[in-house]
Amino acid sequence: MxxxxxxxxxxxxxxxxxxxxxxxxxxxxxxxxxxxxxxxxxxxxxxxxxxxxxxxxxxxxxxxxxxxxxxxxxxxxxxxxxxxxxxxxxxxxxxxxxxxxxxxxxxxxxxxxxxxxxxxxxxxxxxxxxxxxxxxxxxxxxxxxxxxxxxxxxxxxxxxxxxxxxxxxxxxxxxxxxxxxxxxxxxxxxxxxxxxxxxxxxxxxxxxxxxxxxxxxxxxxxxxxxxxxxxxxxxxxxxxxxxxxxxxxxxxxxxxxxxxxxxxxxxxxxxxxxxxxxxxxxxxxxxxxxxxxxxxxxxxxxxxxxxxxxxxxxxxxxxxxxxxxxxxxxxxxxxxxxxxxxxxxxxxxxxxxxxxxxxxxxxxxxxxxxxxxxxxxxxxxxxxxxxxxxxFFAKSLRQFTEPNILSIPETISDHVVVAGYGRVGQVIVNILLNQGYIVLVIENSETAIQRLRMQRIPYIFGDADSELVLEKTHLETAKALAIALPDPASSRLLLKRALALAPKLDVIARSHHDNEIDLLTQMGAKEVVQPEFEAALQLGAHLLATLGAAKNQIDQVITDIRSDRYRSIRPGR
Structure with missing residues (x-):
């Protein structure tokens, strides 16, 4: 014992x-x-x-x-x-x-x-x-x-x-x-x-x-x-x-x-x-x-x-x-x-x-x-x-970052660039295509590229935060950039480099952690979305509707929370 x-x-x-x-x-x-x-x-x-x-x-x-x-x-x-x-x-x-x-x-x-x-x-x-x-x-x-x-x-x-x-x-x-x-x-x-x-x-x-x-x-x-x-x-x-x-x-x-x-x-x-x-x-x-x-x-x-x-x-x-x-x-x-x-x-x-x-x-x-x-x-x-x-380092290794697999129309413009074709990226692309927008996807997964190729969606194979890759996306003529990458560091670096190439570009980014919401906003993202908070907002909206709240009241609550960058619902606030 x-x-x-x-x-x-x-x-x-x-x-x-x-x-x-x-x-x-x-x-x-x-x-x-x-x-x-x-x-x-x-x-x-x-x-x-x-x-x-x-x-x-x-x-x-x-x-x-x-x-x-x-x-x-x-x-x-x-x-x-x-x-x-x-x-x-x-x-x-x-x-x-x-x-x-x-x-x-x-x-x-x-x-x-x-x-x-x-x-x-x-x-x-x-x-x-x-x-x-x-x-x-x-x-x-x-x-x-x-x-x-x-x-x-x-x-x-x-x-x-x-x-x-x-x-x-x-x-x-x-x-x-x-x-x-x-x-x-x-x-x-x-x-x-x-x-x-x-x-x-x-x-x-x-x-x-x-x-x-x-x-x-x-x-x-x-x-x-x-x-x-x-x-x-x-x-x-x-x-x-x-x-x-x-x-x-x-x-x-x-x-x-x-x-x-x-x-x-x-x-x-x-x-x-x-x-x-x-x-x-x-x-x-x-x-x-x-x-x-x-x-x-x-x-x-x-x-x-x-x-x-x-x-x-x-x-x-x-x-x-x-x-x-x-x-x-x-x-x-x-x-x-x-x-x-x-x-x-x-x-x-x-x-x-x-x-x-x-x-x-x-x-x-x-x-x-x-x-x-x-x-x-x-x-x-x-x-x-x-x-x-x-x-000298960038020049000698350019061959390893230059996107050598791409499918982009020569005259692409007024398009939306989507970085990442995972679960979130696929939903974004489907929404945009269904509404008739031109989409260009950046992805470094060969499996995802095969899906894009089969669906005839324009793509670039490479790391989205690479300057050499971004140069191929024609950001200067794009309408917006949606960042749906799984890596927080890559998301921040992509945002920084994209705005350096196109300062007036509208950028919507996915936040992985609460502390990234303010950081990405300060870096220039027009909208920062936190998936868990968005799921909670939808659940809350359905619950308020069940309890009898008016639709305009529910919409106002959701809008206020989003416009304040989720501050009122963040843990510890």
């Missing part, structure tokens, strides 16, 4: 410290993820030592990873997965192979390892990136549905898939004659799991979830979804694959059924609770004393790893036809060392592929890169904007 009370106390302590750390990070305008990491550092065995059972907390933290990837799978449908399958499979293999080869060559040339086998092992460890940290940061920034967000996640998921192969060949890395057999068995496990998952997801999961939903019992529905998520993750763990892959596949199973949104809504609170445990557990691995003693070496390794991985990634992403913006944001987003590198590093230590000192250096370097990831993702848009302002 005392042990159980100790676990409850540890659990409560970590959650409380994480909440406090997250609050401070938010007040300092930093990602709350940094607050969780610092909380773990403060509480852990190298900090104040306030936890009695750190291994148990770290075990519970793996549930957070499972829920993170399950939620991603539900949101990241098979359609979206097909869209980035080339960069996910071929791009990931190239990245892992080139990173491993480069690290092996450098470590042998510099004398950091004794033989080629150890160099390959270090390359494999450093080739992985962190799905959990990147996913959490993208979610906080509202960028999981952006093109660079989906490219990042596609590569990361493929890396998680490759983890099973890595764990399989590590024990026989010193025995080349057994290497082919080990890799073949690992591939067989992966194919067997994927085959069963496809069959299970097509014929069993939809019926199971539907039958449970008909009971109208929230408890049963939540329990079923949790059991499915953790059960599939456990199966992959038993097969020697990553729990991340299992949880993601479980999410994909659910994503194709009618109750996907309901399942996601029930899992989100659990995901956020256990995810903070995971990030705090990473902070517990950082030894401040060892870090200070080896500060110069660790910082050098961190710089080498993060710059090196970004440099390896850039040409690979460009090779697959993505723009300079997507390339830079993706490269700076997944240039850390992944949390499952801890697993590989421990296995390498037990197999004597690395020394204990190298193992400790890997732990410190990995933990620091994970801490720096949210910062790297935050500064990437500003860095991109500064780079594109350098004449």
């Amino acid at each position: 005392a042990a159980e009370h100790g676990l409850i106390l540890d659990f409560t302590t970590v959650l409380g410290a994480s909440a406090f750390g997250g609050y401070l990070a938010n007040r300092l305008r930093q990602p709350v993820l940094l607050g969780y990491l610092v909380a773990g550092l403060a509480l852990g065995p190298y900090g104040l030592k306030l936890l009695s059972d750190v291994p148990r907390i770290q075990s519970l933290a793996s549930i957070g990873v499972a829920f993170l990837l399950f939620a991603l799978g539900v949101e990241f449908s098979l359609t979206e997965l097909k869209r980035v399958k080339d960069i996910a499979i071929k791009g990931s293999l190239l990245q892992i192979g080139l990173t491993t080869a480069l690290v092996a060559f450098l470590t042998i040339a510099l004398g950091w390892v004794d033989n080629f086998t150890q160099g390959i092992f270090l390359g494999v460890v450093l080739s992985l990136s962190s799905t959990a940290v990147v996913l959490k940061t993208l979610s906080e920034r509202g960028e999981t549905n952006t093109l660079h967000g989906q490219v990042m996640l596609a590569i990361l998921i493929a890396q998680d898939l490759a983890l099973g192969l890595m764990l399989a060949f590590l024990p026989v890395l010193n025995q080349p004659e057994r290497l082919a057999w080990a890799i073949s068995m690992a591939l067989l496990k992966v194919l067997l799991f994927l085959g069963l998952a496809i069959a299970f997801g097509r014929w069993i999961v939809p019926k199971l979830i539907s039958n449970v939903a008909t009971t109208e019992s929230t408890e049963l529905f939540v329990l079923t979804v949790i059991a499915l998520c953790l059960g599939v993750a456990l199966v992959t763990a038993k097969l020697g694959l990553s729990i991340e892959m299992g949880a993601f596949v479980a999410g994909l199973m659910v994503s194709e059924i009618d109750h996907a949104d309901h399942a996601l809504a029930k899992v989100l609170p659990l995901r956020d609770t256990f995810a903070c445990l995971f990030f705090a557990s990473i902070g517990m691995l950082i030894d401040p004393v060892a870090l200070i003693q080896n500060l110069g070496l660790v910082l050098g390794l961190v710089t080498l790893v993060m710059l090196g991985k970004a440099i390896v990634l850039m040409p690979i992403i460009l090779k697959f036809g993505y723009s300079l913006k997507t390339t830079i944001l993706t490269s700076l987003g997944i240039n850390q060392i992944g949390e499952f590198s801890f697993v590989l590093a421990l296995a390498g230590l037990q197999l004597q592929l690395i020394s204990e000192r190298t193992y400790l250096l890997l732990l410190e370097t990995t933990a620091i890169t994970l801490v720096l990831t949210p910062i790297s993702l935050n500064i990437a848009p500003q860095l991109l904007e500064r780079l594109t302002q350098l004449p």
Whole structure:
């Protein structure tokens, strides 16, 4: 009983410290993820030592990873997965192979390892990136549905898939004659799991979830979804694959059924609770004393790893036809060392592929890169904007931002430019076309471009916030610009550049967060729309009509709220 009370106390302590750390990070305008990491550092065995059972907390933290990837799978449908399958499979293999080869060559040339086998092992460890940290940061920034967000996640998921192969060949890395057999068995496990998952997801999961939903019992529905998520993750763990892959596949199973949104809504609170445990557990691995003693070496390794991985990634992403913006944001987003590198590093230590000192250096370097990831993702848009302002840089990379796929009438004028052809953009385009307006769409999704091509709607393939793309849209003769992009940073940059080209242009923008409403208005947007507020206004209008209010009174209420930029209904006002 005392042990159980100790676990409850540890659990409560970590959650409380994480909440406090997250609050401070938010007040300092930093990602709350940094607050969780610092909380773990403060509480852990190298900090104040306030936890009695750190291994148990770290075990519970793996549930957070499972829920993170399950939620991603539900949101990241098979359609979206097909869209980035080339960069996910071929791009990931190239990245892992080139990173491993480069690290092996450098470590042998510099004398950091004794033989080629150890160099390959270090390359494999450093080739992985962190799905959990990147996913959490993208979610906080509202960028999981952006093109660079989906490219990042596609590569990361493929890396998680490759983890099973890595764990399989590590024990026989010193025995080349057994290497082919080990890799073949690992591939067989992966194919067997994927085959069963496809069959299970097509014929069993939809019926199971539907039958449970008909009971109208929230408890049963939540329990079923949790059991499915953790059960599939456990199966992959038993097969020697990553729990991340299992949880993601479980999410994909659910994503194709009618109750996907309901399942996601029930899992989100659990995901956020256990995810903070995971990030705090990473902070517990950082030894401040060892870090200070080896500060110069660790910082050098961190710089080498993060710059090196970004440099390896850039040409690979460009090779697959993505723009300079997507390339830079993706490269700076997944240039850390992944949390499952801890697993590989421990296995390498037990197999004597690395020394204990190298193992400790890997732990410190990995933990620091994970801490720096949210910062790297935050500064990437500003860095991109500064780079594109350098004449020699912009000129040398013009070929990667110049829109080479476009379908625009030569004499287009009096048209409406719509940036983004997602769910919001499609509705806007349909409304305009039905009223007889000429529309030009800017989109960087090949899937969306195919739909535009089939519907014979004029389009430009490229990033809407690119100056080179905007030059092709004839904004000077356009009637208006509608910004319906999923990325807040891109929306702001597009607004700024569009008004620089056409100062008198009427711009209507979509706001993602409350604090963007005033910002976009001050930047020059004629109208800023917040989707959640608009949904609330429509519900309120219908409710007032039901209660007997006159139509002109309802219209006046709605008009007043919109003209005041939603100030009267914003939370906290």
